[in-house]
Amino acid sequence: MSHQVQPLQPVKLPTLPAATTPEQKFWRSFKSNLLINEYSSVTNINFSPIAPHDFAITSSTRVQIFSSKTRSVTKTISRFKDVAYSGNIRSDGKLLVAGDATGLIQIFDLNTRAILRTWKKHDRPVQVTKFSPTSLTRVLSASDDSSVRLWDLPTGEVTSTFLGHNDYVRTASFLPSSNSEIVLSGGYDGTVRIWDPRTYNSTKSSVLKFEHDEPVEDVLGLPGGTTVLVASGNKVYVWDLIAARLLTSLRNHQKTVTSLAISTVSDDRLNARRVLAGGLDGHVKIFDTQEWKVVHGIKYPSPIISLNVSPEEKHLAVGMAGGLLSIRTRVAGKDKIKEKKATTLFNLIDQNLPDVKPRKHTQGVTAKLRGLKYQGEEEDIIVYDDAKARMKKVKKAKEWEKMLRQSRFADALDSLLKVGQKEVTAGANPVEVITLLTALRHRSALRTALSNRDEEGLLPVVTWVTKYISNPRFVELLVEVALLILDMYSMAIAQSPRFESAIGKLTDKVKREVDKSKQACMVKGMVGMLLAINE
Known part of the structure; x- marks a missing residue:
């Protein structure tokens, strides 16, 4: 008996502080x-x-x-x-x-x-x-x-x-x-x-x-x-x-x-x-x-x-x-x-939403419902064995998920970041990329996914890491990816001006974040001293 392969669950990121209290x-x-x-x-x-x-x-x-x-x-x-x-x-x-x-x-x-x-x-x-x-x-x-x-x-x-x-x-x-x-x-x-x-x-x-x-x-x-x-x-x-x-x-x-x-x-x-x-x-x-x-x-x-x-x-x-x-x-x-009613009405007008009418059952569906076994009064869910219905409920796997199951790790990363296209890395869903990188780390396949890349295949990865490395929820994983890239391709930095420029931007971004952390620590220390003096 074969089991349906479930799609990869998105990684659960730490909850950030509420935007407004x-x-x-x-x-x-x-x-x-x-x-x-x-x-x-x-x-x-x-x-x-x-x-x-x-x-x-x-x-x-x-x-x-x-x-x-x-x-x-x-x-x-x-x-x-x-x-x-x-x-x-x-x-x-x-x-x-x-x-x-x-x-x-x-x-x-x-x-x-x-x-x-x-x-x-x-x-x-x-x-x-x-x-x-x-x-x-x-x-x-x-x-x-x-x-x-x-x-x-x-x-x-x-x-x-x-x-x-x-x-x-x-x-x-x-x-x-x-x-x-x-x-x-x-x-x-x-x-x-x-x-x-x-x-x-x-x-x-x-x-x-x-x-x-x-x-x-x-x-x-x-x-x-x-x-x-x-x-x-x-x-x-x-x-x-x-x-x-x-x-x-x-x-x-x-x-x-x-x-x-x-x-x-x-x-x-x-x-x-x-x-x-x-x-x-x-x-x-x-x-x-x-x-x-x-x-x-x-x-x-x-x-x-x-x-x-x-x-x-x-x-x-x-x-x-x-x-x-x-x-x-x-x-x-x-x-x-x-005001709330008026706002809702304006939103409906702006979106040009059609009137929603209750959908009637077709004859086939009605007959099917009549044929179900009665499970008791006030039941909310009726469970019946229907292989086709179960197949329809399973979310269709994305291309990069299929490649991951086939152990095509580099292709999965390239598919998600759309390597080969210009100005597209910013559009990649960060949660999906983090989910893939987390899965690769669990499979000890991060090095494999990043290996044997030329300039065109490496630059989108470095660009994406540079953009999101300051995000506190991603920083631990992305620092590991950045260190792995530097370890594998440090000898090629001087050979490619574009790659050298991308690494330079990543370095500047990390330096700025480190400086912010130092300043925050200094301010915290000064405030602590002032509070201690006042007490």
Whole structure:
């Protein structure tokens, strides 16, 4: 009884790292990049906490309200005497607070743009104004006069004044926790202070103080109220409030980190909290909050001054020096399904695919199916002895496979590389060539396949090896082939200018790869030393 000869199975190559990770796919889904030129640097971006999550852009002497649906300006508030700062929308989406360079704080009705309150207690620029996330009547302000204040909206009075910073206070926020009374502030004196208005008085300093070597540009409290991030210099410091100690410092930026934001990534494969950091180097780095490693990065054309992510993770807005505003929008939910359907439809139209109709059985096939022995209900596969059917299922062997079975090793290699034709070696399937070379090595026939070759028969082999020897999955086998060629034909190199040129290209390619490996080892060593020093 004869057995059908099965075709040679392609060699299984090591799996390369995925081209894109789920994390990268999520952040790259923020597409439709809209670039808007403002009059001056975009100093603050704030999204409304309630749907549809319109957002306020503060730049120059005005605050603009953008629609979350159309990404266009719906309102412009320009009733400022000087440069405006920190336009912030209240949690109910009805009011907006902003400060300016004269020290003035104003409360606006977003519907009518009317001024509801005006405060002038600060005598220097007020660069931070925020509503409490839990109280509709509490407002926070911080100024270049080194003070931090809490305001009561109905009475218009200052309820707390925190003094302790020795330089400009450029960042402040409420600590996100069940108790919204706690205030964070950071100043150009390099300190971050934690204030509790219930226990503070003029003779008592802040509850906690963290010191840094450089001015503090931004502070961000993580949900839960136990971890605080501080942007100071080109680093982001992670502080544990419970233990009052530094957990880690993130040193991934080359220039000053100016803005921090938080996002809760919700995707099919991801459900985690992420921190975004933007700096004057034009990079936005995205960190996971478990191991504090960079999971993605985005490069922008100008130094970044401000950034924010919408609560429903639809928009990523970045403000840059020079007035450039970038709004990236992510397609998700029903919109994503619509886009996918539209893309599929366009692909079908482009490919001009005909309609697929169910094929009916011919009478002969129907009769054959009726004659099969019943094997049981809900069977998926019916096995019957049909030699002709088995023969049809066997894949037809290729020409080089037939030659390999006939021990015509050199002919098999020549057939696969199409030796004798010009400019065809690049078209050879690399997996098939590697499969053949692996089979030849297992049969100890590599030398036989490469022996007794003239210039025309050897050059395609050398050219193919030169092209693919830098592939990490092929390198081990191709180095063996290259060494075998040099061992067998080293005496003929000087006799053929074409062969000498081909060997020269192979040598240059190998030298470049060796240099890259050396540089990679040097960089790895330097990074290891830096990490050891920092620890």
